[in-house]
Amino acid sequence: MLNPIGDDAAVWQPSRSHRSVVTTDALVENVHFRRDTMTLADAGWRAMVSNLSDLAAMGARPVLSTVALGVSPQTGDDDILDLYRGITAAASAYACEIAGGDLTRSPALAISITAIGEVRPARVKGRGGARAGDIAAVTGRLGASRAGLHLADHPNAIDGKLQEEAFQAHRRPRPRIAEGMWLAASEHVHAMMDVSDGLSTDLSRMCARSNCAAQIEAVPAAQSAQAMAQQRGESADEYALAGGEDYELLVAVSPRAFEHLSSRFAKRFGTPLFAVGRFREGSGLFARKGEREEPLTPTGWDHFA
Amino acid sequence: MLNPIGDDAAVWQPSRSHRSVVTTDALVENVHFRRDTMTLADAGWRAMVSNLSDLAAMGARPVLSTVALGVSPQTGDDDILDLYRGITAAASAYACEIAGGDLTRSPALAISITAIGEVRPARVKGRGGARAGDIAAVTGRLGASRAGLHLADHPNAIDGKLQEEAFQAHRRPRPRIAEGMWLAASEHVHAMMDVSDGLSTDLSRMCARSNCAAQIEAVPAAQSAQAMAQQRGESADEYALAGGEDYELLVAVSPRAFEHLSSRFAKRFGTPLFAVGRFREGSGLFARKGEREEPLTPTGWDHFA
Numbered sequence: 001m002l003n004p005i006g007d008d009a010a011v012w013q014p015s016r017s018h019r020s021v022v023t024t025d026a027l028v029e030n031v032h033f034r035r036d037t038m039t040l041a042d043a044g045w046r047a048m049v050s051n052l053s054d055l056a057a058m059g060a061r062p063v064l065s066t067v068a069l070g071v072s073p074q075t076g077d078d079d080i081l082d083l084y085r086g087i088t089a090a091a092s093a094y095a096c097e098i099a100g101g102d103l104t105r106s107p108a109l110a111i112s113i114t115a116i117g118e119v120r121p122a123r124v125k126g127r128g129g130a131r132a133g134d135i136a137a138v139t140g141r142l143g144a145s146r147a148g149l150h151l152a153d154h155p156n157a158i159d160g161k162l163q164e165e166a167f168q169a170h171r172r173p174r175p176r177i178a179e180g181m182w183l184a185a186s187e188h189v190h191a192m193m194d195v196s197d198g199l200s201t202d203l204s205r206m207c208a209r210s211n212c213a214a215q216i217e218a219v220p221a222a223q224s225a226q227a228m229a230q231q232r233g234e235s236a237d238e239y240a241l242a243g244g245e246d247y248e249l250l251v252a253v254s255p256r257a258f259e260h261l262s263s264r265f266a267k268r269f270g271t272p273l274f275a276v277g278r279f280r281e282g283s284g285l286f287a288r289k290g291e292r293e294e295p296l297t298p299t300g301w302d303h304f305a
Numbered sequence: 306m307l308n309p310i311g312d313d314a315a316v317w318q319p320s321r322s323h324r325s326v327v328t329t330d331a332l333v334e335n336v337h338f339r340r341d342t343m344t345l346a347d348a349g350w351r352a353m354v355s356n357l358s359d360l361a362a363m364g365a366r367p368v369l370s371t372v373a374l375g376v377s378p379q380t381g382d383d384d385i386l387d388l389y390r391g392i393t394a395a396a397s398a399y400a401c402e403i404a405g406g407d408l409t410r411s412p413a414l415a416i417s418i419t420a421i422g423e424v425r426p427a428r429v430k431g432r433g434g435a436r437a438g439d440i441a442a443v444t445g446r447l448g449a450s451r452a453g454l455h456l457a458d459h460p461n462a463i464d465g466k467l468q469e470e471a472f473q474a475h476r477r478p479r480p481r482i483a484e485g486m487w488l489a490a491s492e493h494v495h496a497m498m499d500v501s502d503g504l505s506t507d508l509s510r511m512c513a514r515s516n517c518a519a520q521i522e523a524v525p526a527a528q529s530a531q532a533m534a535q536q537r538g539e540s541a542d543e544y545a546l547a548g549g550e551d552y553e554l555l556v557a558v559s560p561r562a563f564e565h566l567s568s569r570f571a572k573r574f575g576t577p578l579f580a581v582g583r584f585r586e587g588s589g590l591f592a593r594k595g596e597r598e599e600p601l602t603p604t605g606w607d608h609f610a
Contacts, residue, residue, distance in 0.1 A: 007431040008362035008498055009328035009422070014319045022404060023314035024371035024419055028411045057313035066329035068373075068417045099327060102417075106333045112373045112407075112417035114329055117314070126312040193313055 010099035012064060018118035020063075023054035029072070029109040037152035040079050042171040044086025044111065046245075050196060051115035052094050052175035053247040057194040058124060059184020060117030062096035062177065067113050070106025083111065094177050123184040129191040130210035130252030132281045137258070137273040139179050139265075140248040142199055143225025143239030144169035150228055158227040166224035173247045179269055180249055188257035198244040199276065201298040204285050206250060213282035216241075216296060220274040242299035252279060315404035317369060323423035325368075328359035334377070334414040342457035345384050347476040349391025349416065351550075355501060356420035357399050357480035358552040362499040363429060364489020365422030367401035367482065372418050375411025388416065399482050428489040434496035435515035435557030437586045442563070442578040444484050444570075445553040447504055448530025448544030449474030455533055463532040471529035478552045484574055485554055493562035503549040504581065506603040509590045511555060518587035521546075521601060525579040547604035557584055 014020050027033060027047040055062050067087055071080060091098050096115060148170025151157065158166065183189045191210055195202050207214050225239035253261055262273040285296040319325045332338060332352040360367050372392060376385060396403050401420060453475025456462065463471065488494045496515060500507045504524070512519050530544035558566055567578040590601040
């Protein structure tokens with residue numbers, strides 16, 4: 001469907017029954033990734049995945065992408081090849097064609113990707129559809145990516161299978177494309193977004209867009225996050241609430257449909273939907289502390305903190 | 306057609322009779338622009354225009370764009386606003402909606418834009434359609450942008466109307482959107498691209514993609530380029546051949562249709578098509594020097610020179 005790379009722009013024909021979806025995300029060395037915690041191939045993979053995850057959040061099937069690379073004077077040819085290797089590995093793993101791009105000099109290594117997908121019009125959920133009473137749920141346990149980040153400085157803090165889980169989550173996160181398409185097809189899912197900046201931050205964004213509040217009741221921390229938090233005397237909940245870059249999907253689900261949807265989801269994808277709380281009238285986030293309920297301040301990634 | 310900004314991705318419905326076209330281009334401070342030759346609003350305008358010009362080259366109508374900004378520690382809030390002002394001014398001047406974006410910290414100020422347009426399938430020309438015998442032509446005189454660049458260091462080299470022409474070409478270049486759509490509609494136009502890296506470089510790219518050679522016979526230098534070249538004891542032809550960033554369109558036109566097409570073009574847009582030479586069998590670029598013909602080396606902008 002694409003004409004060969006080399007013209008001024010790439011051309012494609014969106015299917016007639018679908019809407020096109022576009023998203024863009026940039027990664028900059030020493031801001032979003034450090035070479036001492038991952039290879040450039042990993043950084044390339046992550047740059048592509050952060051875009052694919054946005055498509056997943058829209059329930060979209062990836063179609064194509066463009067890649068703009070800013071190459072610093074310290075970047076060698078092998079580095080660029082490594083970076084591309086990671087970018088193309090992620091793109092091909094999720095059937096997203098790379099249609100073109102731009103390569104330029106830059107003081108810092110920077111990867112800016114734009115990805116385009118397709119979704120049936122009726123399936124677009126967005127962030128604004130959560131209703132009071134809906135269950136807030138995520139597609140997987142959270143916090144493993146942050147555990148993987150800490151592993152760079154404390155390589156022996158956890159080991160074996162948990163180390164592998166944390167490294168994998170940090171270096172080769174998986175966008176929930178199939179999960180997003182599946183959830184988008186359900187009329188019981190009222191809102192959907194990806195958890196890229198930490199559950200507390202992203203859930204509060206969904207609340208703000210949906211004009212409602214949410215109460216967090218349970219936080220499904222990944223095993224590696226639990227182990228790492230214990231090692232460092234920290235709270236595993238905090239890893240899951242603030243960690244970010246787990247790329248699970250956050251959904252608002254009709255309460256009467258939740259149990260059935262979650263068990264169908266588990267049958268299809270091997271893990272259930274994890275209920276993390278409930279939407280309600282009002283605004284803001286709340287968490288139960290024992291018997292009491294306290295306001296919760298979003299603690300995730302703020303791009304300009 | 307767009308849902309409000311704030312979801313994970315923007316959604317739109319391409320018209321059924323059109324193809325979608327996508328392009329991406331990045332500008333980095335001190336690589337592609339310097340603050341002593343233009344304001345950040347100008348840099349924003351140029352960043353958007355370099356993308357819109359790629360759409361023009363495809364004969365496409367702009368639809369929407371995404372903007373990823375990398376903001377350096379030295380960049381103030383006012384700077385970001387200036388930049389956005391230029392970006393949005395160019396976008397709205399050419400009816401291109403800004404559908405979303407990404408804002409991140411970066412060691413250097415960087416603007417990465419992806420633009421999407423629509424074109425009827427039959428009208429996509431690309432770079433590969435030039436045939437031996439075709440006339441190579443451009444939509445306007447060249448070299449004014451380079452004259453504008455020199456004006457930064459030599460503000461009094463030329464003055465009055467020519468100074469204005471040069472500054473305008475350098476700081477607020479105009480993508481040839483209407484011209485591109487008009488030319489794309491003609492069956493006599495066999496190939497089209499924009500002149501962003503200098504005529505000699507871009508014409509040799511069109512030759513390579515079309516498996517033919519071209520002989521340059523005349524170079525339409527802008528008046529400001531002629532005046533600036535004369536002041537500096539340089540060749541005006543060289544400004545036009547190597548200058549780049551003029552954002553005129555380069556087309557390959559059927560020879561028997563050229564005169565008629567050019568006069569219709571002039572009636573519509575106020576300037577004729579400027580014939581710069583002729584495609585022929587073989588490969589490479591040639592220029593006539595008096596009686597003799599010499600190979601011409603592309604001298605325009607190489608992104609990694």
